[in-house]
Amino acid sequence: MERKSFQLGDIVQMKKPHPCGTNAWKVIRMGMDIRMKCTGCGHSVLLPRSRFEKRMKKVLEPSREEGKQDQS
Numbered sequence: 666m667e668r669k670s671f672q673l674g675d676i677v678q679m680k681k682p683h684p685c686g687t688n689a690w691k692v693i694r695m696g697m698d699i700r701m702k703c704t705g706c707g708h709s710v711l712l713p714r715s716r717f718e719k720r721m722k723k724v725l726e727p728s729r730e731e732g733k734q735d736q737s
């Protein structure tokens with residue numbers, strides 16, 4: 666089974682687009698609830714994590730703050 670992973674700052678696509686026509690949301694808060702913001706109109710929505718995971722389709726653009734693995 667596919668496990669969805671996402672993190673703060675990711676741009677995600679949901680199964681259902683926002684009524685404004687945009688289907689790209691930025692994760693702006695993580696916790697028991699996930700707060701995401703529509704990148705089209707700026708509307709923000711708070712969803713319980715389980716609900717968010719069910720509705721999320723995929724990560725469109727991963728957050729760039731992925732870690733400090735770039736030490737050469």
Ligand SMILES: [Zn+2]
Pocket residue numbers: 683684685686687703704705706707708
């Ligand atoms: Zn919108």
